[in-house]
Amino acid sequence: MIILLLLAFYTHVVVCSVSLVPEVSQEGLLQPYSTYADVTLFHFHVPAEVVRVTWEFAAFMDDPDCPVREVHVLVQHGSYPVITRNNATLRDYMYIHRTALHKVVTLTAYQPHDATVLPVYNPLPGSWFAAAYIPNWNEQMQQEGIIHKCRYSLGSIAMWTQKGYVKTLEVGGKQTITTRENLSYYRFYVPSHTWFLRVNVSSCQMLEQSVNRVWCVRSLTLSARSLPAYNPDNPEVANITEGTGHVFRETRPYADSYYYLLVASEGETRLDITIHTKECTTSSYNNLTPRIQEVDSTEYTISSQQEVRFVGTAAPINITLSVLEEGSIEEASRLTHDDIYKSELKDTDNSSQKETNKIKDTNRSTHEKENMSTLKKIAGLVHEKTSKIVEAEIHSSVVEKSSKSVTENTTKAAPNKENKSTNEVDWEELWPSSNETHGKPFVTSEEPWTIEPDFSSEGHHCYPILPLARIKHASDFTDTFLIQGRDWYITWLSVKRGPPLFTHLTLLPFTDIGGTLSITILLDELLMNATRQMISVLGCVRKGRAPDVVNGSLVCEEDQLTLNVSSHSRNTVEDIILIPFPEPDTWYLALQLVCYQNGRQVSGCMVSQAMVSLDVRTQPCVFAGDSPCGQHGLCQEAHRGMFFFTSCVCREGWQGWGCEDGDEAQGWSNVVTGVCLLTLSNLFFLPPAVVAFRRRLFTQALLFIATMVASVLYHACDNEVVSYCVTKYEVLQFTDFFFSLLCFWVTVVGMGGIGEEYRPALHTLGVVVIAPAVQYSRTALASFTLPMAIAATIPVGHVLYQRWCKGSWPSLEPRQLLCRGAGITLALSGLIMFALLQTKDNYKYVHSCWHMVIALSLVFLLPSRQHPQLPASGQTIKPAAYLASDDAELIDVGEVTVDYTASSPVFHVTSDVDFLLTDSDGDPHMSDKDD
Numbered sequence: 025m026i027i028l029l030l031l032a033f034y035t036h037v038v039v040c041s042v043s044l045v046p047e048v049s050q051e052g053l054l055q056p057y058s059t060y061a062d063v064t065l066f067h068f069h070v071p072a073e074v075v076r077v078t079w080e081f082a083a084f085m086d087d088p089d090c091p092v093r094e095v096h097v098l099v100q101h102g103s104y105p106v107i108t109r110n111n112a113t114l115r116d117y118m119y120i121h122r123t124a125l126h127k128v129v130t131l132t133a134y135q136p137h138d139a140t141v142l143p144v145y146n147p148l149p150g151s152w153f154a155a156a157y158i159p160n161w162n163e164q165m166q167q168e169g170i171i172h173k174c175r176y177s178l179g180s181i182a183m184w185t186q187k188g189y190v191k192t193l194e195v196g197g198k199q200t201i202t203t204r205e206n207l208s209y210y211r212f213y214v215p216s217h218t219w220f221l222r223v224n225v226s227s228c229q230m231l232e233q234s235v236n237r238v239w240c241v242r243s244l245t246l247s248a249r250s251l252p253a254y255n256p257d258n259p260e261v262a263n264i265t266e267g268t269g270h271v272f273r274e275t276r277p278y279a280d281s282y283y284y285l286l287v288a289s290e291g292e293t294r295l296d297i298t299i300h301t302k303e304c305t306t307s308s309y310n311n312l313t314p315r316i317q318e319v320d321s322t323e324y325t326i327s328s329q330q331e332v333r334f335v336g337t338a339a340p341i342n343i344t345l346s347v348l349e350e351g352s353i354e355e356a357s358r359l360t361h362d363d364i365y366k367s368e369l370k371d372t373d374n375s376s377q378k379e380t381n382k383i384k385d386t387n388r389s390t391h392e393k394e395n396m397s398t399l400k401k402i403a404g405l406v407h408e409k410t411s412k413i414v415e416a417e418i419h420s421s422v423v424e425k426s427s428k429s430v431t432e433n434t435t436k437a438a439p440n441k442e443n444k445s446t447n448e449v450d451w452e453e454l455w456p457s458s459n460e461t462h463g464k465p466f467v468t469s470e471e472p473w474t475i476e477p478d479f480s481s482e483g484h485h486c487y488p489i490l491p492l493a494r495i496k497h498a499s500d501f502t503d504t505f506l507i508q509g510r511d512w513y514i515t516w517l518s519v520k521r522g523p524p525l526f527t528h529l530t531l532l533p534f535t536d537i538g539g540t541l542s543i544t545i546l547l548d549e550l551l552m553n554a555t556r557q558m559i560s561v562l563g564c565v566r567k568g569r570a571p572d573v574v575n576g577s578l579v580c581e582e583d584q585l586t587l588n589v590s591s592h593s594r595n596t597v598e599d600i601i602l603i604p605f606p607e608p609d610t611w612y613l614a615l616q617l618v619c620y621q622n623g624r625q626v627s628g629c630m631v632s633q634a635m636v637s638l639d640v641r642t643q644p645c646v647f648a649g650d651s652p653c654g655q656h657g658l659c660q661e662a663h664r665g666m667f668f669f670t671s672c673v674c675r676e677g678w679q680g681w682g683c684e685d686g687d688e689a690q691g692w693s694n695v696v697t698g699v700c701l702l703t704l705s706n707l708f709f710l711p712p713a714v715v716a717f718r719r720r721l722f723t724q725a726l727l728f729i730a731t732m733v734a735s736v737l738y739h740a741c742d743n744e745v746v747s748y749c750v751t752k753y754e755v756l757q758f759t760d761f762f763f764s765l766l767c768f769w770v771t772v773v774g775m776g777g778i779g780e781e782y783r784p785a786l787h788t789l790g791v792v793v794i795a796p797a798v799q800y801s802r803t804a805l806a807s808f809t810l811p812m813a814i815a816a817t818i819p820v821g822h823v824l825y826q827r828w829c830k831g832s833w834p835s836l837e838p839r840q841l842l843c844r845g846a847g848i849t850l851a852l853s854g855l856i857m858f859a860l861l862q863t864k865d866n867y868k869y870v871h872s873c874w875h876m877v878i879a880l881s882l883v884f885l886l887p888s889r890q891h892p893q894l895p896a897s898g899q900t901i902k903p904a905a906y907l908a909s910d911d912a913e914l915i916d917v918g919e920v921t922v923d924y925t926a927s928s929p930v931f932h933v934t935s936d937v938d939f940l941l942t943d944s945d946g947d948p949h950m951s952d953k954d955d
Contacts, residue, residue: 049154054083054095054132054176056161057109060671061662064156065104068182072149072282073209073251077184079154080139083132083176090174092131097140097156097178099126101148102607103537104669105155110688112679119584119603120681123567124148132176139181146251147184151533154180187251190284198298202231203289207254210285212299214248214277219486219570220302221277223285225295226269232291239263240293244270245286248278252286259288269295276570277301279610304486485523489570489612492529492640500661501539501670505529505640517615519561520633524578524616526570529640533608538669539642541606543613547589547597548635554591555630558620563587563613565601571614578616589636590620602646604681605669613640644670646682657683675744695745698868702739705872706732708879715883723787724770724886728879731763735875761798765808766790767882769815774887775844776819786818847884854878 052064070077083095098105101124114120124147130140156178193199193212201210214221228240243259245252252260261270277283287295492505493513506513507527519525531541543565551559564571564580565587572579580586587599615636619629645652645659652659653672661670674683677690709732716725738760741749749756769790778786793814797807827833854877862870 049180049182051084051177051179052156054093054156054158054178057107057157057159059660059673060104060107060669061660062157063107064178065664065667066154066156066180067667068152068154070147070149070152070182070184071186073187073190073211073284074147074149074184075145075187075251077144077147077152077182079128079142079144080181080183081128081130081142081154081156082136082139082179083130084136084179085132085134086175086177087172088134089172090132090134090176092133093158093161093176095130095132095156095176095178096159097128097130097142097154099128099142099144099152099154100124101152102150102533102609103605104153104667106604106681107155107157108681108685109674109679110160112681112685113687114681115602115684116584117600117602118681119582119601121582121584123607146247146253148250152182190251193285193297193299195299195301198296201287201295201297203287203293203295206288206290208287208289209251210287210297211282212285213282214279214301215303216280217303218279218301219276219304220300221272221274221283222300223272223283224269224298224300225264225271225285226298227294227296228264228266228269229294230266230291231294238265240266240268240289241295242288242290243286244272244288246272246274246283247286248283249281251284254286254288256288276572278568304488485573487523487526487570487573489526489528492527494529499644500668501536501642501644503536503642507638515637515639517636517638518633519615519617519636521617521629523576524571524573524614526612526614527638528570528610528612530610531606531608531642534667536642537605537608538667539605539644540646541603541611542600542639542641542643542648543587543603544598544600544639545587545589545615546637546639547591548637549594549597551591551631551634552594552597556621557626557630558590558592559629559631559634560588560590560618560620561634561636562616562618563589563599566612566614567607567609570612573614578614602682604646606642613638645672653683656686656689690745699740699743699746701868701872702743702875703736705875706735706739706879708876709735709882712879712882712886716886719886721774721886723783724767724774727763727767727770728882731760731767734759734763757802758798761802761807762794764878765794765798765811769794769811771882771885771887772812772815773818775885776822777887778819778822790815843884847881850877850881850884854881 049066049068052066054064055062057063068079079099081095081097083093085093098107100122103122105122105125106120108114124144126142126144128140128142158176187209190209190211191201193201193210195212195214201208223246225244230240241264242262243254243256244261244264245254245259247253264270285297287293490507493508495504495506495513497503506515507517517525517527531537543563545561545563547559547561562578562580563586564578565585566581571581585601587601588596589599590596617629617634619626619631641648643652644661645657647654652670653674656676656678657672657674659670660673661668672681672683674680676695677686677688679685679688709728713725713728713732716722716728734756737750738756741747741753741756770787773786773790774783790811794811797811801807823833854874857870857877858874862874
């Protein structure tokens, strides 16, 4: 934290001089990278019109003896940076390129004196994320508290310089500006649905003459959404002389955004700036000026060439409606497309006469004809009275969107349109074909509609854009985007010959950036082998602006954002693009039909349209379905405050964002070896269980068997690849740790020769002590040392008590001492392996050795039972204290002689009778008596 305080003080000093704005982030702990959940995230909000933002990072470690680690920091705009372990390769369909991504590397230090600085000039406004982690670290697995565990952290500070004032220019008229600084910034707003932008800088005039100045403006730079970068070595437009200028032209610009113009000059300079934008749609229909023409016959044509919006983002259209009449019409009314949009056109064969009378009643003066009725009235007349629509032409670049069901049945009656949202359009129901009785879809012009003459020379054309509606689901990152029909949502599009078809969707910050954007197109398989031509549909994906169209052909900006499906084979009818952690913005997709014959593209296609299924969705982790991480990974969701994201946990050594990189994958033999080692190594608990059973130590034998079974089940469930869990993982882990400590408790307590009447109480005490300790922490040193310390005090206390009361120490033979020493040595060796040598990479080998060593140590530490055998004839019994030792069963009873004078009371019998009563076969006196 010292470096943070120093940086904060430095920032405060600098703020007073150059108007920097600081934002200090909290210090975050660093972890070795195995999954994205190990990444430390920082969030910064950079305001608009910032000239430079500077990040300073300082990495710490909590002990000077800790090893120095390398720390990687990725800083990205808009969304979380995509990180792969060990730079694992990604599939071609995985798009990870980002608009603004920067990377720095720093080293940890106990007391860092220098911070790593990352400057970014003219950053995009909004959210910036910094992701930090430690790569290539085989972290040691150790019990907490045995040795010091090094902890690493990262502190960060962001500072930026913001322009105090940027003049706003108006769009549409000429403006004269005067530069008063060497670098002068100007901005103007580009509204939605803008498909062409032209900025004309002209009439450059130097107001301050200088001998060294041979040019009027040193450089001009235009950029969208952020301030332009000043690069004197490689300017965009350089050295504009007096009286001249420059024209910026941009088709399909970033809509609904600010554009910034940078003028670099020396001294005061006057410029004329004219900004023109062309929108393909209008926000209202109030300025419609239809033309009503009288025809020689009884047919009247009502036409309009005004721009009309389809679903909020469509292109202008030219509508020509022709209606058969039985008589002449002297007047017609004004029309508005808004009312045609909302009206219904139906065939009513029995209403022709009513329509004639209705129109004849509208005879008025010429002035009244120009200001009277609206399109809604005429559309209503057509709806109620028209005998038949003879002609309906829509001249536009509209490409029909429909599903197969709509294509097959276009003569169904339209539902009530008065209650429908303007964002829902059924193209065939709104604009019927010239012959509805045959169920044919409407025909659109294959040539783009040319807009106003002053822009026709720019090669600009308007194309309608179909918005995709978001369908939200209960789970995170499971939204789908569908084409919105009148009464349903559809996924099939009809891509026609000629101009491309455009769609777009909007991804939201924080809500959509933690998953994966999936875009899939599927070509109708009925087109396979339908013609001699190969039918192909080209798709282009682009962020922020629509893809370019050059000479009528779709041009994709990047190969990784290109979709291509064809009728060549079943393997080519589907294509997909996956964008992990997508940036929040408007994403565009354009589709165009292309035909090939003999390997060459041909202009004429034998099919007029191709049906394409469009599947756009956000999904957790990578893939859709029940396996978001494929067959070699698991999907996990992590939360970092208000940020949440999903990532894959790869198994078997697989790597990559979707666990698809198998260069370092473990073979099946290695996987099986690891499982067998961790489970079968527990069979070494069988020898101590058998020995305990033979010594009639049934409590110890039961605990050894329980420990073996619990450890086998726990490691069978803990495995990443082949796992089998009979119950919850937490239950199995608790039983493994609990039984392991309890069997040691019982073994240690039994080493003191404590009487049988006290052992049940001491065993119960072990349960009372061990259960809370294991539940508190299963990896802490205290959970192991505290119960074992209490267990060790019991036999030691018993020996001291014997010494105090009886004045002698218990005797141990060399063989007993050797067994105890071997058991303690094995137990300490296992503890050292478990605490100091075990890492994540060698876990299966070291931990298996731990099982075997600990189990064998129990064989030498087990106490022995006492054998209450009677002595044989001529043998001497040793003292009782000797037989009560732990190794009494190791004594050869046949070699023991019984010393009755030393170990048994002596009775002296005196009698005058020369014989004693014996247990012989018969007593002669008794026999005589019986007789």
